[in-house]
Amino acid sequence: MTRTSVKSPALLRVRVPRICGDGAAVNQSYKTQEQKTKRTLSLLIVKLKEFFERREAIWT
Structure with a gap:
């Protein structure tokens, strides 16, 4: 048995x-x-997006 044949x-x-x-x-x-x-x-843009999402604002 070789190392490559062990599954x-x-x-x-x-x-x-x-x-x-x-x-x-x-x-x-x-x-x-x-x-x-x-x-x-x-x-910063990720934090801003999360800020608006928490307040259920529209993010486009």
Whole structure:
């Protein structure tokens, strides 16, 4: 029996670097100013949409 012929569940433990985060404390020095601005604006528009949805306003 070879490893590729086994068809049972397997558990993998993988370590990967975290290169993006939602917290302000996360170092984002690898991002350009344009990327940081775009991310901030996208977060703001999502928050604004949620604000209006909570108040059952029309969002178009």
